[in-house]
Amino acid sequence: MDFSLPEFFTSLVDSGNGLLWGSVLIYLLIGAGLYFTVMTRGIQFRYFGHMFKLLRHSRSSGDGISSFQALSTSLAARVGTGNLAGVAVAISLGGPGAVFWMWMTALVGMATSFVESTLAQAYKTDHGDGTFRGGPARYIERGLGMRWLAIAFSVCLIIAFGLAFNSVQANSIAQAMEQAFSIPTWIVGVVLIVIVTPIIFGGLKSIARVAELVVPLMALLYLLLALLVVGLNLGELPAAIGTIVKSAFGLEQAAGGALGYAVSQAIINGIQRGLFSNEAGMGSAPNAAATATTKPDHPASQGFIQMLGVFLDTLVICTATASIIIMAGPELLQNDDVNGIQLTQMALTQHVGDWGGMFIAIAILLFAFTSVIANYSYGESNVEYLAGPRHAARVILIYRLAVLAMVMIGSVASLGAIWNFADLSMGMMALINLIAILLLSPVAFALFRDYDRQLKAGKEPVFDPSQFPRLSQQVDHKAWPKR
Template sequence: MHNLVTFLNDIIWGYVLIYLLALAGIWFTVRLKAVQFRHFLHMFTVMRHSRKGDNTSISSFQALCTTLAARVGTGNLMGVAVAISLGGPGAVFWMWVIALVGMATAFAESTLAQLYKEKDSLGSYRGGPAYYMRNGLKSPAMALIFSICLFFGYGFVFGAVQANSISDAFNGSYGIEPVYTGTVITLFTAIIVMGGLKNIARFAELAVPVMGVAYVLVASIVIAMNISAVPGVFADIVGSAFGLREAGSGLIGAAIMQGVKRGLYSNEAGMGSAPNAAAAATPYPPHPVSQGYVQMLGVFIDTIVLCTCTALIILMSGIPLGQEFGIQLTQQALANQVGGWGSDFISIAILFFGFTSIVANYAYAENSLKFIGLNNKLGKLFFNIVFLVMIFYGSVATLGQVIAMADFGVGLMTIVNVTAIVLLTKSLVIVAKDYNQQLDAGRVPEFKISEQQEQEMRLSKHIWRH
């Protein structure tokens, strides 16, 4: 099975996704008139009001924190280390590239998730790729395929990846057997996720800002200690990306593949995961596009800020690449810079980063149950058991097996989702133009449509028409 998954990954990542993601990012950058650059500062303006919401849903800020909880996971610590180990310093450059073009893709998928959201039996908002595939594209088959991929990826695999990194970090630092770490993680996960999306969002709202700021602070200290080496490190990243360095001349293909793969795995742009949380928010301004800006900022924070911090810590440490691998490379790199407490800090960071990702992954996978016939008591019980068992399995499995499964799940989801959002470009451009016209006129954008427009765009009744 592992050999089969590896073979399929080589096809998906080597021949399909690299081109698909790059072209999709360029497509949305052009069709949205370079929104990620033209309205870069506006992202932060929207964030100022992102804590506004209502009692029936989560706020835009909570949705951002939930998606950041999934994005800002072990990919920022372990994934960057894997990319540099296998692709050299040049992999970091390609992570930046896929993030910058991916910001437009993230804007597109989260805006569409808001546009096609619905209300469930409790009056809370629900939405995501499966909803805009079923309603916007009138394709229940595509919605089912995506939901199966989402359920497999987030219900089976991604929690296992996070748990694997946590147990590996604690085993490397303190010699704690993975079976014990896995047991504790599984128990605490069960406590958090049983409260549903609102409970997960509240947890993420508290944990994500604290852990993000702490990590940037420590990275800033390391950068300040090695400020004279920073220009050389950036030159090495860019030079290796294009084979201009002797050490990187044979690694251009590996750098591109690892950079794109780890970049997507970390920032999730185009994957179709973040829209599941984005759709659950009540945005301000009250317009679907405002949530697109919020989620676009999430990609920037994840990859351009946090992944770069990890890359600089590793590349300024002086550790020859290839001696350490995965999270232990990040631990050793920080310990070389600040002393023994650096390894302890990474262990704590990976615990918080990984654990918040695990609970956010649960929220994503739970959103797929409606489309695969498991949205009932028995189905939810089955899902809860499988999810928790896979977390424990990830804690004791080998990194290579878990990563390969994760890559496969990410690849399938992304292909289906990117296809859908490209097909829905017309609706996306219409709502983006509406937002920009109101913004340019000096008004607070508000999305109002007629009953005829609601029917033409195949939106849920009365979600945007009051």
């Protein structure tokens, strides 16, 4: 079964994607990341150890959602099939050098993640049940006074993350289970619905608890496997790293006269896949960041925690996939018929035997399943924002049923151009979010300086809205009471 869009609409969507993802967003995302890095004097480097220090105390939250649970939820969305298939596509199209540019994208993206997540915390609203809601829609409306733009952002996010990408993740699970274990796709769809339903009907607290349990476990298992592969090929590790660096700058291709093209392909594919994977600047992770009860009680503390999410996604998990593929040898990369998830499966099978392919299928199941529930949570927060408190319960029920329908449809059908439309929606929400955080960045910088000043004075940073006259008029004082 194939769900397609009219040809003229498909052409329009493809043109929009080409413009957004081919030029505008790449330059804007990288440019914003570099700007935030310069303005914070390299916050991701200077406070690298501080991220881990905060992580040790991130699980306390009272009745709410902890900083660690919010991080796990955002990682559940970030760590998906892109970490398995996306890395393989980047290497297939851009060569091993694409991995280097994925690293560079993540390093500047960490600063972007700090800014958007700090803003999400600053403008969060009290939900009345010990938890909070927030994200780009809230900081666009409260900080910029542009409700119309906030509505446009929410609609784009619901289309992309809430509905379409959940069908994509379900399709990945169904295809992997059918290929590895010959389980019919419709059975996979039914089982997914049975598992997902109680989690999403339990609300954001339920999703946060599941993410807190599953995400660290699945990431640890995958990293242990990657370490096993590296251990089996330890003598080849320096050569693999050398291949990545040389390919990134075209040193291996220079002799063949293909230097310019090789470097451009490595840069383009590395940056694109890196941005898709870590989502820094997209406006998705701030929806999770805003739900946290922070410790220390300051917006910037969750900004540091969310920076760690970008690091773990790209510089750790994506690097693990790249190691598995590159250490399998150059012969595998020369096979034009193998790309995407098949490349990762074949590389792992070459290292550890036939069970490697089955392990990847199970990894896809866990990675994609957690992405489904996290993507749902992003959508719920924005559905609630659009519906308002009076109609929220009824509209969220309709949204939950729509998500379950998309999970089933995605399991059994090819959605064709509809997925391209989801990419366009995500591109639009990223564009809106980047403009918003650039305009609001002085607020994030001021909050960072306040946090930094208190930290250097030997105090545990505490946010006092009254110290920020303009911000004090915009924040929810139930979420951030005056001190």
